[in-house]
Amino acid sequence: MIDSSHYHTIEKPSTAEYKERGSKFLAYAYPIRSVEDFKKYLQLLKKEHPKAVHHCFAYRLGLDGNNFRVSDDGEPSGTAGKQILGQIDSKQIVNVLVVVVRYFGGTLLGVPGLINAYKTATALALQLTPVIQKQxxxxxxxxxxxxxxxxxxxxxxxxxxxxxxxxxxxxxxxxxxxxxxxxxxxxxxxxxxxxxxxxxx
CATH class of the missing domain: 3.30.70.240 (Alpha-Beta Plaits)
Structure with missing residues (x-):
């Protein structure tokens, strides 16, 4: 991130699935350019998964580090959005959105279980798309x-x-x-x- 004429992002959208005690976590990673892109993808996923209980997400835009947003969408505070952003940041990528759609499986996972599930689903989705350098x-x-x-x-x-x-x-x-x-x-x-x-x- 030192060189301000380039940045790293993901090449193309990807999807991964993680299951934990009946709950299904579907992670969708997208390269985005703007908040409008984020809104568009979130709406699409809400239409695609109307029966899902949570649509948690995080995105980071731009190079200054200030343009990001996280949402737990009803999950216990800090268990979802923060974990998703943590995975984006650990790869040092920007202009990236990850939405994790959760279908509840009937068993409560507890805070550690949720943290692990959101982190793992995001990591899997980000592993499936190449990181590229862009100007x-x-x-x-x-x-x-x-x-x-x-x-x-x-x-x-x-x-x-x-x-x-x-x-x-x-x-x-x-x-x-x-x-x-x-x-x-x-x-x-x-x-x-x-x-x-x-x-x-």
Missing amino acids: VLVNYTLQFDYTKMNDVMIIVRQFGCEVIKQESQLFCSLEIGVPKARINEVEFKLKELQSVEVRAI
């Missing part, structure tokens, strides 16, 4: 005449930028993520094209 991107909006599209896309590809949103009419609007380490070069190149309006978001 920290800074978002920019570009506005330009459509005749410049080719020149702009050459720069976008050359510097490993990511296209987030694109609208093309006679006038094009592009939202891109620029690798933090290459901002100066990208800004310089785009400004060289003239008539391209560049704005950091």
Whole structure:
């Protein structure tokens, strides 16, 4: 986490199941970019598992360490969300959401049993998806005449930028993520094209 131009996250969603005395814990891990992503996945899982008694979760977003949330969703305090976040942090990954859906099996597991179950289910799900290194991107909006599209896309590809949103009419609007380490070069190149309006978001 020392190098602020890169971060580690999971490559793709994964699911794992852990059973303990009749209770079933289904862990879902997702790479996310925003709180909106988190809300979307949580709603989907609640629709998919309406009969589950708990939908506990934790996520961590961004590099500053301040953007995270945990929920025990009715389980005894500290037995679920904190354990899930602990597993995310132990892998030193960010932009990750893990939701653990629990189906109650009729036997109370007690605090130590719950802590172990949520920790294990999360660890299993995170083991199933590769951890990858990604560049920290800074978002920019570009506005330009459509005749410049080719020149702009050459720069976008050359510097490993990511296209987030694109609208093309006679006038094009592009939202891109620029690798933090290459901002100066990208800004310089785009400004060289003239008539391209560049704005950091």
